[in-house]
Amino acid sequence: MHRPLTIATAEPFFLPGGDTGCLLIHGFTGTPKEMRMLGDSLAASGYTVLAPRLFGHATHPEAMGRVRWQDWLASVEDGLNLLSGCTKRQVVMGLSMGGVLSLLAAARYDVEGVVTFSAPGNLPDDPRSFLLPVLGWLNLRISKGTPDWRNHQAESDHVDYPYYPSRAIVELNKLIKVMRQELPHVKIPVLLVQSRQDKSIPADSMDSIFRAINSKDKTKFWVENSGHVVIREPEREKIFSEVKSFLRRITV
Numbered sequence: 001m002h003r004p005l006t007i008a009t010a011e012p013f014f015l016p017g018g019d020t021g022c023l024l025i026h027g028f029t030g031t032p033k034e035m036r037m038l039g040d041s042l043a044a045s046g047y048t049v050l051a052p053r054l055f056g057h058a059t060h061p062e063a064m065g066r067v068r069w070q071d072w073l074a075s076v077e078d079g080l081n082l083l084s085g086c087t088k089r090q091v092v093m094g095l096s097m098g099g100v101l102s103l104l105a106a107a108r109y110d111v112e113g114v115v116t117f118s119a120p121g122n123l124p125d126d127p128r129s130f131l132l133p134v135l136g137w138l139n140l141r142i143s144k145g146t147p148d149w150r151n152h153q154a155e156s157d158h159v160d161y162p163y164y165p166s167r168a169i170v171e172l173n174k175l176i177k178v179m180r181q182e183l184p185h186v187k188i189p190v191l192l193v194q195s196r197q198d199k200s201i202p203a204d205s206m207d208s209i210f211r212a213i214n215s216k217d218k219t220k221f222w223v224e225n226s227g228h229v230v231i232r233e234p235e236r237e238k239i240f241s242e243v244k245s246f247l248r249r250i251t252v
Helices: 032-044 062-068 070-085 097-108 131-139 151-158 168-187 205-212 236-250
Strands: 014-016 022-023 048-051 088-096 113-117 190-195 218-223
Touching: 014 022, 014 131, 022 070, 022 097, 032 048, 032 088, 032 236, 048 070, 062 168, 070 088, 070 168, 088 097, 088 236, 097 113, 097 151, 097 168, 113 236, 168 205, 190 205, 190 236, 205 218, 218 236
Parallel strands: 022 048, 022 088, 088 113, 113 190, 190 218
Antiparallel strands: 014 048
């Protein structure tokens, strides 16, 4: 029997629409499915939506063992190339690590705007962090800990890897460091979204990113009763409305 290309329901998706293309980038060990509610909402408002699968994701955790952060960025580049072939302007949006990749894309490529959801400014404090190079070499299975979901229906059908491969954590740490170095090059409109109840990233992440970017048009949008995956949580419609207002304003 042939193995499926991706985990069921975790496939990349494309929703054709208008001249503004939205590239939706999922998070670390996650899948395009976590972007689907946002994608459907944007498509219903006339936007073209593409949610690619990041390299090593949505198949099996062992695939993360050979990933380098540049591979994830290459997946984003492919997505932008595809969108630019069918839309006049592109906006990048990402959840968690996808937000890190979105900001790096905003620093490097010709995009109209950038939106992040729960983007980490650093890895969370962990007494094992000094062991990262060793943990990466061993490629251990690192527990994800207790989830912080508020929407338990969404939690029940969420699709991601059950643990963090330690080698991939090393690459995530490198990616975040590169992003931080390049944040001053972000000069396009930016919308940053974070929940005050997010237990997965450092609490000061949005504030630290906001201070580092050089855009004259930058907005922080806090929500109060959501976990890390804010775009599948109870306050998602409030977030979707803010994202659409941002898009209308920057694409006039």
